[in-house]
Amino acid sequence: MLIVIIIFLTIITGIFATLYFFIREEIKSVKNQLNSINNIKTNSKVLLRTGRSEIEKLILEINKTIELKQEIESNYKKMDLEIKQSISNISHDLRTPLTSIMGYLQLMEDTNISESERKEYMNIVKERTKALQMLITSFYDLSRLEGKEYKFQFELINLSNLLCDSMASFYNDFINKGIEPSIDIEAEAPMILGDENGVKRVLFNLIQNILKHGNGPVEISLKKDGNNITTTFTNEAKDLSEEDSKLLFQRFFTTDRTRSGKSTGIGLAVTKELVNQMGHDIHSELKDGRLSIIIIWKIKDIENNSSSN
Numbered sequence: 001m002l003i004v005i006i007i008f009l010t011i012i013t014g015i016f017a018t019l020y021f022f023i024r025e026e027i028k029s030v031k032n033q034l035n036s037i038n039n040i041k042t043n044s045k046v047l048l049r050t051g052r053s054e055i056e057k058l059i060l061e062i063n064k065t066i067e068l069k070q071e072i073e074s075n076y077k078k079m080d081l082e083i084k085q086s087i088s089n090i091s092h093d094l095r096t097p098l099t100s101i102m103g104y105l106q107l108m109e110d111t112n113i114s115e116s117e118r119k120e121y122m123n124i125v126k127e128r129t130k131a132l133q134m135l136i137t138s139f140y141d142l143s144r145l146e147g148k149e150y151k152f153q154f155e156l157i158n159l160s161n162l163l164c165d166s167m168a169s170f171y172n173d174f175i176n177k178g179i180e181p182s183i184d185i186e187a188e189a190p191m192i193l194g195d196e197n198g199v200k201r202v203l204f205n206l207i208q209n210i211l212k213h214g215n216g217p218v219e220i221s222l223k224k225d226g227n228n229i230t231t232t233f234t235n236e237a238k239d240l241s242e243e244d245s246k247l248l249f250q251r252f253f254t255t256d257r258t259r260s261g262k263s264t265g266i267g268l269a270v271t272k273e274l275v276n277q278m279g280h281d282i283h284s285e286l287k288d289g290r291l292s293i294i295i296i297w298k299i300k301d302i303e304n305n306s307s308s309n
Contacts, residue, residue, distance in 0.1 A: 094135065097131055101125055101128045108121045135266070138266040139266065142273065150198075150274075150277065154193055154194060155195075157191055159199065159222065166200065166204060166207060167207070170207050170208075174211070179214070179217075181220055182219045183220050184222070189222060189223070189224045192229060192280075192297045192299055193278075193279070193299075202271050202295070206293055207220075208267065209267060214237070215235065215236045216235070217235075218235045219234040220232070224299075227298065230295070230296055230297070232292050232294050233292065234290055234293075237286065237291035240291055248268050249268050249271070249282070249284070250269065280297045281298075
């Protein structure tokens with residue numbers, strides 16, 4: 001009987017020893033694979049050499065952690081590149097008007113220039129300073145919007161009236177550029193829910209964008225469309241590619257690859273953030289050399305809001 005027990009214990013011990021050996025080798029393999037993955041920075045995963053369920057579950061969890069780590073590293077690198085590019089773009093966009101201002105200030109110091117020339121240079125400096133101030137404000141507003149720090153005061157807004165007022169304020173600018181815009185505004189359109197200053201900023205940005213980049217006929221319309229109000233700003237953009245039209249709302253994007261100072265790519269990025277954070281939608285369409293920026297203002301949200309109050 002004693003011999004049977006000894007044989008049984010020996011077999012059990014052998015089985016446990018064998019299991020221990022295989023588990024130890026599997027853990028050692030996992031450790032070596034992890035060490036290789038961490039040191040070589042590869043996209044590899046830990047491979048399983050046995051079919052043991054618990055070790056398999058452990059390795060699956062390890063691989064999930066590796067995937068998460070790789071995703072975090074990839075996002076960090078992408079964000080780091082974006083930050084560096086943003087800093088470079090901001091630096092360039094600020095340097096351009098500053099260089100111009102400094103140049104005209106130096107010209108004004110010349111004692112040989114006439115008083116009329118001095119006044120002309122002073123006016124240019126004032127205009128460049130205003131542009132610089134607007135640029136800095138745009139940078140600040142974009143950072144607040146992206147950080148969800150922009151404070152909205154929501155109220156019912158007559159969008160038709162705001163668009164009419166905005167167009168009237170830019171009337172002379174259109175005349176000076178030789179543009180007679182085609183305007184089609186539905187006067188009886190329902191009111192929308194939004195922040196009045198934010199909506200004004202959106203309309204001003206889009207009108208200024210047309211004045212700065214638009215060529216040929218300009219069409220601006222406001223129409224009720226079911227439970228929405230659609231505003232459309234259309235101008236010729238024959239030099240705009242289909243690829244570029246999809247990037248218009250990205251911050252700092254500009255079709256001027258040299259960043260000569262004509263555009264900073266901030267205005268439309270701010271516009272998109274304002275529209276989206278007020279609960280509406282904006283997109284662009286390029287067709288037959290004509291660019292349309294379209295905003296869908298959701299008026300049914302007002303009805304829901306009124307019924308809930």
